[in-house]
Amino acid sequence: MISLNSLRRRTERLALGQNIRFARKGSIVSIEEKDPLQLIAGKRTEQEATFISTVHQGPERELARPFGIPDWKKLGILLLSSITPILFFTHNINLDKLILNWKISFDVNLVTSLIIIVLGVVAIVPKALKNPMLWLSQKTITSLVVLLLLAAFFLFKVLNLGTFSYSLDKLDLSSGIGLLCLGPVVFLAFRKSVAAVAVLVAFFLWWGFSIRGFGTETVVDLFTSENGARLLRNLTPPRWEYFTRVIDPMLLTVQTAITSTVIGVIIALPLSILAARNTTPHPVIYNVVRFLINTIRAVPALIWALLLIPFVGLGPGAGILGLGLHSVSVLTKLFAESFESVKPQPLEALNAVGANGLKTFRWGVFPQAFPLVASYSIFNWESNGRDSTVVAFVGGGGVGFLLQQNLSVLDYTNVAVLLIVLIITVAIMDRFSDFIRSRII
Amino acid sequence: MQNPNSNETSPVLVEIKDLRKVYPNGYEALSNISFTLKSGEFVCIIGRSGAGKSTLLRCINGLIPLSGGSLRVNGTEFTTLSDQEKLLLRRRIGFIFQEFNLVDRLTVLRNVLIGRIGYKNDLSAMLGYFSQEDREKALWSLKRVNMLHRAKSRADRLSGGEKQRVAIARALAQEPFLILADEPVASLDPELTWEVMNDLQTIAREENVPTLVNIHDLETARHFADRIIGIAKGRILFDGPVRDLTSDHLREIYRSNDLQKKSRYEI
Numbered sequence: 001m002i003s004l005n006s007l008r009r010r011t012e013r014l015a016l017g018q019n020i021r022f023a024r025k026g027s028i029v030s031i032e033e034k035d036p037l038q039l040i041a042g043k044r045t046e047q048e049a050t051f052i053s054t055v056h057q058g059p060e061r062e063l064a065r066p067f068g069i070p071d072w073k074k075l076g077i078l079l080l081s082s083i084t085p086i087l088f089f090t091h092n093i094n095l096d097k098l099i100l101n102w103k104i105s106f107d108v109n110l111v112t113s114l115i116i117i118v119l120g121v122v123a124i125v126p127k128a129l130k131n132p133m134l135w136l137s138q139k140t141i142t143s144l145v146v147l148l149l150l151a152a153f154f155l156f157k158v159l160n161l162g163t164f165s166y167s168l169d170k171l172d173l174s175s176g177i178g179l180l181c182l183g184p185v186v187f188l189a190f191r192k193s194v195a196a197v198a199v200l201v202a203f204f205l206w207w208g209f210s211i212r213g214f215g216t217e218t219v220v221d222l223f224t225s226e227n228g229a230r231l232l233r234n235l236t237p238p239r240w241e242y243f244t245r246v247i248d249p250m251l252l253t254v255q256t257a258i259t260s261t262v263i264g265v266i267i268a269l270p271l272s273i274l275a276a277r278n279t280t281p282h283p284v285i286y287n288v289v290r291f292l293i294n295t296i297r298a299v300p301a302l303i304w305a306l307l308l309i310p311f312v313g314l315g316p317g318a319g320i321l322g323l324g325l326h327s328v329s330v331l332t333k334l335f336a337e338s339f340e341s342v343k344p345q346p347l348e349a350l351n352a353v354g355a356n357g358l359k360t361f362r363w364g365v366f367p368q369a370f371p372l373v374a375s376y377s378i379f380n381w382e383s384n385g386r387d388s389t390v391v392a393f394v395g396g397g398g399v400g401f402l403l404q405q406n407l408s409v410l411d412y413t414n415v416a417v418l419l420i421v422l423i424i425t426v427a428i429m430d431r432f433s434d435f436i437r438s439r440i441i
Numbered sequence: 442m443q444n445p446n447s448n449e450t451s452p453v454l455v456e457i458k459d460l461r462k463v464y465p466n467g468y469e470a471l472s473n474i475s476f477t478l479k480s481g482e483f484v485c486i487i488g489r490s491g492a493g494k495s496t497l498l499r500c501i502n503g504l505i506p507l508s509g510g511s512l513r514v515n516g517t518e519f520t521t522l523s524d525q526e527k528l529l530l531r532r533r534i535g536f537i538f539q540e541f542n543l544v545d546r547l548t549v550l551r552n553v554l555i556g557r558i559g560y561k562n563d564l565s566a567m568l569g570y571f572s573q574e575d576r577e578k579a580l581w582s583l584k585r586v587n588m589l590h591r592a593k594s595r596a597d598r599l600s601g602g603e604k605q606r607v608a609i610a611r612a613l614a615q616e617p618f619l620i621l622a623d624e625p626v627a628s629l630d631p632e633l634t635w636e637v638m639n640d641l642q643t644i645a646r647e648e649n650v651p652t653l654v655n656i657h658d659l660e661t662a663r664h665f666a667d668r669i670i671g672i673a674k675g676r677i678l679f680d681g682p683v684r685d686l687t688s689d690h691l692r693e694i695y696r697s698n699d700l701q702k703k704s705r706y707e708i
Contacts, residue, residue: 133465349542349608352502353615354532354559359566363555367546 074188075195081184082199088178095173105165112161113151120147139283146284231412238416246402246421252316253398254425257385259320264327264384265377271328272335278347279339279361293332301326305391316398319391323384331380338372339365371441378433385429389422453477454515454619454651455501461509462496462675470496471675474510478619478653483645485666486655488694493675494655498621501653502534503527515618532559535612535650537641539624541604545597549588549607552596553579556614582613586640602633609640613648620645620652627657634658638665659691 062069087093124143128134153159182203188196222228271289273279280286299307305322312318342365350364366373392400399422406414455478462471471493478484486494499505501512503519512519517530535556543552557575558566565571571579583589586606591599596607605625612620622641626634638654642665645652656662662669663683671679671686671694679690 131465343545345538345540345542346544348504349536349538349611350555350558352504352531352534352536353556353611354528354530355555355566356528356563358563359558359561362567362569363547363558364544367544370546 074193077184078188078193078196078199081181082203084181085178085203088174088181091174093174095177098171098173100168100171102168103165104168105163108161108164109154109157109159111164113154116147116151116154120144120151142282143284234412235416237413238420239413240417242414242417243421246399246418249397249399249402250421250425253388253392253400254385254429256316256320256323256388256392256398257381257429260323260327260384260388261377261381263320263324264331264380267324267328268331268335269373271332272339273361275332276336276339276365278342278344279357279365281357289332293329296325297329297333301387302391302394305394309394314394316392318394319388319398323388323391326387327380327384331376334376335369335373338369338376341372342368374440375437378436382426382429382433386426452479454480455653456513457501457510458512459510460497460500460507460512462493462500462505463508469675471500474675474677476670476677476680478651480618480651481645481649482651482667483642483665484651484653484668484670485662486653486670486672487657487659487662488672490657492672492694494672495623496675497672498536498623498653498655501619502531502536502621504536528559532615533618535609535615535617535620537605537608537612537620537622537625539627541601541608543596543604543607543611546595548593548595549583549599550576550579550592552607553582553610553614556582556611559615578616579610579614582610583607585613585644586610601629602637605629605633605637606640609637609644613644617650620650622652622654624655624657626661634661641665 088095120143124140128140134140154161182200185196185199189200271293274281274285275289275293277286280289296304301322303322304325305318308318308321308325312321346368347360347364350360355363388398389400389403392398393404399418403415403418403422406412406418457477458475460471460474461469463469474497486497488494496505500507501514503522507520510520514530514534519527519530522530544555547555554571554575557571557578560575561571580589580592583592586609588603588606588610591603591607596604599607608625620641625641626637629637638661641652641654644650654662654666663686666683668681669679669683669686670677671690673694673696678693679686
């Protein structure tokens with residue numbers, strides 16, 4: 001055991017009172033010399049770290065051999081713990097269903113406030129314990145206050161979230177035990193075993209493909225279906241007289257894309273300043289904006305349009321606002337990421353000439369991030385052009401609306417015209433945005 | 442309180458007493474630093490990597506807060522200033538970086554105009570409006586470092602030496618009463634080193650701006666400096682004119698932490 005020996009040597013050297021040099025990673029200054037007593041009290045030394053890693057990860061992989069020395073013990077565990085789940089999942093080993101009749105119910109307000117407090121404590125306390133100065137910093141105090149206010153907001157039922165209830169009648173034992181058997185594989189995957197990761201990916205994909213109603217017969221149907229063939233025959237020849245009535249809705253679709261993108265960019269720019277780590281005025285604001293944006297993004301644009309109909313009525317308005325809202329959420333994230341990716345040195349220079357946060361953003365962050373910001377905006381315009389077709393299903397006007405009308409009366413010759421126009425328009429927008437992007441960068 | 446932007450220059454421009462800097466991780470980067478700078482002085486700071494040279498410069502213009510001691514710049518006590526007042530003071534302190542720190546996508550002229558940004562209000566800074574006075578000042582600074590012909594080209598098209606000259610022009614456009622340079626020539630070849638140092642020295646002499654330069658290369662320091670400050674392990678070991686710097690001092694300044702290792706000045 002070489003590492004044990006080195007550890008012993010280290011202790012001996014400490015006893016002799018010799019100084020050991022080490023550099024702390026990530027800190028601005030490297031610590032060249034330290035008191036032996038301080039060293040013991042300090043963090044893990046390099047030797048300790050290597051000692052720990054050798055104990056946990058087994059012997060070093062021999063780099064000269066293409067596959068290293070196979071670790072038979074590990075491979076055996078891997079094989080066993082990937083075959084047993086297969087047997088369970090395919091019900092080759094069949095266990096009965098467990099009758100449970102469990103009922104879970106809790107007050108959502110109470111649990112939400114508890115979760116907020118626990119998450120806050122997890123985010124703040126370990127950092128502050130390491131660095132006691134943080135307790136008194138303005139950032140920590142504001143974070144705590146906001147956290148408590150949020151928790152109180154939910155606790156005192158300002159917004160009543162009701163009671164959650166879920167009843168679990170029976171449990172499929174085979175699948176449950178199969179999942180448990182995968183435990184060692186997950187453990188090995190975290191220990192950076194490539195084979196274990198491959199096994200996990202394989203299971204994940206297998207689960208994805210095991211949908212009832214999708215399989216080889218789907219592919220067979222695709223090529224042998226009578227109805228499908230009739231539909232394809234019906235699409236041609238397109239009824240070109242219909243074309244005159246398509247142009248205006250098509251232009252409306254492009255207009256919708258423009259309006260919603262402009263709404264998106266105008267709102268996303270200031271929001272993204274708050275949502276980027278290096279430009280945000282306060283971590284609390286950063287987290288709040290991020291949370292808001294992620295919530296909005298989780299709901300598709302079509303659903304937003306549907307939800308907005310009660311506010312603005314049926315028509316292009318709902319569609320534009322829905323798309324705009326979706327653009328805001330997507331663009332804020334992308335803009336914020338492009339702000340975070342700028343080089344920090346010019347920002348230091350701006351700081352040194354006496355620029356405040358706003359000026360630093362305008363002259364340091366924005367010029368560097370501009371190509372990304374512009375190309376994301378144009379890309380968003382293009383994708384809004386595509387999405388507005390779907391959103392127009394619910395709002396009046398636009399190609400989407402005509403498509404839905406014609407599809408519902410099975411008028412496929414008209415649908416063919418609509419599709420051709422749609423494809424050409426999207427292709428033109430695509431070329432156009434590519435051209436502009438190539439000019440900016 | 443004294444106006445930090447007052448134009449009357451006292452003979453002693455920077456006065457540092459018992460400056461101390463302890464990083465949050467408990468590492469003492471600087472301790473017992475005391476010296477003064479007079480107007481027009483060209484001072485080089487020498488020392489090993491990690492001795493605290495960069496920390497010292499960043500303390501002087503307030504980029505990082507001090508842990509103790511007093512720092513008077515142009516008659517104003519820096520440590521008691523609010524953040525807003527620090528910005529006002531910092532706009533008159535030019536800072537030159539090793540990596541030039543220009544904004545690559547902007548033109549040379551815009552980069553120099555950034556030096557004027559501390560004087561603009563938020564609105565005109567956001568709109569990017571610079572008055573004719575600002576522009577003339579920026580063009581004059583560019584001319585001062587012989588870079589006027591590149592005013593319209595983008596900063597990332599320049600060579601290393603040109604970039605550093607633009608950075609000097611940016612500092613000049615600030616109308617500084619003090620220039621700090623942190624390893625300004627460390628990424629330049631010997632020929633460019635000489636030119637850039639020459640520029641810095643000329644500006645210090647002609648504009649009467651005291652300049653504090655961190656530098657690795659001892660020969661360059663000896664050639665240009667009026668005065669040399671040697672720092673090791675966060676303490677000043679030498680402070681005086683170049684001719685007083687002996688090999689004994691150098692041995693102390695460049696002494697290795699490893700007792701077995703011999704410095705090149707110990708032979």
